[in-house]
Amino acid sequence: MSVIIHTTQDGCTIKFHLRRTARKNIIVRVASASMLSVNIPPFVSLKQLQQWFGANEMALKRLWQQSKTIKTELPNTIWYRGQRFSYTFAKGLSAVQWYQQQGFLLPETSEASALDILRTWLRQCAQTELISRLQYWALVMQQQPASMALTQARTFWGVCRRRTGIRLNWRLIGAPAFVVDYVCIHELCHLRYANHGRDFWAMVAKYTAKTHDARLWLKQHGSELFALDNVR
Incomplete structure (x- = not known):
């Protein structure tokens, strides 16, 4: 971009x-x-x-x-890998830095610029980490989609189409690993079963025992993963 x-x-x-x-x-x-x-x-x-x-x-x-006229204001915390992290602005930085204990360090600039920089950083992490996880499960499950990519959709976490492949919502970079794994497994199972019938869920259960927990986490916290989208 x-x-x-x-x-x-x-x-x-x-x-x-x-x-x-x-x-x-x-x-x-x-x-x-x-x-x-x-x-x-x-x-x-x-x-x-x-x-x-x-x-x-x-x-x-x-x-x-x-x-x-738009008011730009970052949320108090940022979801990343299933945890909420605080952030601070630091002089001399040109890129985002993240530490497990300190959270995010953002370049000391306007909030609008910091927001764009943070979004870009998170999307880059999503491209690496989410696609890597999808590739891992594709190998384990012996299900190879036509392609693997990210999506900016606001209405689903993943989508699978036989001709165009699997798309994962980039905002899942904020979710815990077990949630990401569930979404990957869910979409890969759709390569064999197009619907959500008994055989489909049996296949999902073969590869993860955390379907209920993952769905519950997304129900409780899924909307929070869009916090940066709600600030412009």
Whole structure:
């Protein structure tokens, strides 16, 4: 994800987080305080995007003004690997640091910037740790999905499709290991059983005895894993 800037005809400078997606349309939303996000199809060039900005400046300026009114405030604690950790701002840092005892050390900058830096750091950890765990269980269970990736979805923890593979919600980086394992096992079992019938749950039980505990943890704490999404 990169940042691009568009200057309107009357001199207003608007910042965008740029992300390429498989969707066919250009989509602009308020991303954070004084920042918009723009999702563009892979076939749209940066020159074409700037032309599109120029043709839609009025709408973009309205969104830009909305972004400036957003209050950015980090939650008191951050979920990571099944525990809540506090955070402090430290001078001289350019990246997030995490320690089991101290919690998170964040670069001393605006809260909006710190939020973006922390989200990026957590997503990178999720890419490494969650996919590694999914690969482990795929090997143990001898179930190989077409692909393995993360998703930003807000409505499910994992999804399995035979043709496109398994997607895990990146926010599971905040959950305990037994919860991550359960979601991985659950989705891998869908490669054999598409529904949630008796055979499906029997297969899940073969690889984890913590289905009830994992589902209960997600019911109790799942919404808290979206805390950083609720701050913009």
